[in-house]
Amino acid sequence: MQVEGKVALVTGGAEGLGRAFTEALLEAGAKVCFCDVNTEQGESTYTVLKSKYGSDRVIFQKCDVSNQTEMEGKSLNYLFRCTKETFGNIDIVCNNAGIGGEKPPLWGKVVDVNVKGCICGTLLALDYLSTEKGGSGGVIVNISSAGALNINPYGPVYLATKSAILSLSRSFAQNPLACSGGVRVNVLCPSFAETSLVRNISEQNTYDVNVARKFVEHTPSMSPKDVAEAFMELVVDESKNGAVLKCSKEKGKQYCTINVTYS
Numbered sequence: 001m002q003v004e005g006k007v008a009l010v011t012g013g014a015e016g017l018g019r020a021f022t023e024a025l026l027e028a029g030a031k032v033c034f035c036d037v038n039t040e041q042g043e044s045t046y047t048v049l050k051s052k053y054g055s056d057r058v059i060f061q062k063c064d065v066s067n068q069t070e071m072e073g074k075s076l077n078y079l080f081r082c083t084k085e086t087f088g089n090i091d092i093v094c095n096n097a098g099i100g101g102e103k104p105p106l107w108g109k110v111v112d113v114n115v116k117g118c119i120c121g122t123l124l125a126l127d128y129l130s131t132e133k134g135g136s137g138g139v140i141v142n143i144s145s146a147g148a149l150n151i152n153p154y155g156p157v158y159l160a161t162k163s164a165i166l167s168l169s170r171s172f173a174q175n176p177l178a179c180s181g182g183v184r185v186n187v188l189c190p191s192f193a194e195t196s197l198v199r200n201i202s203e204q205n206t207y208d209v210n211v212a213r214k215f216v217e218h219t220p221s222m223s224p225k226d227v228a229e230a231f232m233e234l235v236v237d238e239s240k241n242g243a244v245l246k247c248s249k250e251k252g253k254q255y256c257t258i259n260v261t262y263s
């Protein structure tokens, strides 16, 4: 896909990986609407990006991806509508917003943000991108985790949500809603990257917090820019649909095949 001139929507773009994805898309010539629940950080990032890329190429919207109703404030429905009204079309959607949290009552919020937010964002993206519904096709990249490809005893709930995103994306890639509408659906599975999510590992969002921190310390970490490079490959390469791309500092980019065998 030629990214120049395309329109992208990124959730959770105020900082971390979402900000890096937003910048990579802007760098490649796209117009980008990024959203975040954190207005202060979002506005601050917007100020920087606007002065670098121009106010006609980037917009920031406050939005909580776990908000399913218009009544409660800015929902994903509103975000998609606003992006289309501002830029005229949507070609690229990245469902990135995610949080960690293992213990009650936090884990319910983790499911709402990570799973429901991603499902809602994927369904809306299919609606707006599909050639059968007035769109011009395009690509959805959902953000899972390298942890979803394996087990991790420190974050079972977080990783269950990331496994859900993996299955959701691989399955929608083969679903008629996507296939007949010219929409590719890919999933990125990063290992650890240097962001607030990892810096803020605590008793709330992990089990055995000291062991978890040691595990992180001993796993080489990527910069958000490294992860954005892998993300852009899934956007640009039109041969990739249903692709599962793992990226890590040690091994770089690796496409994964998930085989299910029955005995």
Ligand SMILES: NC(=O)C1=CN([C@@H]2O[C@H](COP(=O)(O)OP(=O)(O)OC[C@H]3O[C@@H](n4cnc5c(N)ncnc54)[C@H](O)[C@@H]3O)[C@@H](O)[C@H]2O)C=CC1
Residues within 6 Å of the ligand: 011, 012, 013, 014, 015, 016, 017, 018, 035, 036, 037, 038, 041, 063, 064, 065, 066, 096, 097, 098, 099, 113, 143, 144, 145, 146, 189, 190, 191, 192, 193, 194, 195, 196, 197, 198
């Ligand atoms: N940093 C890492 O090592 C890895 C991160 N990931 C995934 O990458 C994604 C981004 O994570 P990071 O950048 O590391 O985290 P981060 O905490 O640095 O950034 C996440 C952003 O999402 C926003 N956000 C949180 N809840 C939201 C909501 N309900 N609605 C809208 N925005 C919301 C936050 O305000 C923040 O700006 C997440 O889905 C995470 O699970 C996956 C693998 C590794």
Ligand SMILES: CCCCC/C=C\C=C\C(=O)C/C=C\C/C=C\CCCC(=O)O
Residues within 6 Å of the ligand: 099, 100, 101, 144, 145, 146, 147, 152, 154, 155, 158, 190, 191, 192, 197, 198, 201, 205, 206, 212, 219, 248, 250, 251
């Ligand atoms: C472990 C749960 C912590 C809660 C959220 C904080 C950070 C999340 C980071 C990730 O999503 C990455 C998670 C796990 C990586 C797991 C294994 C990495 C192994 C390295 C590799 O396979 O190359």
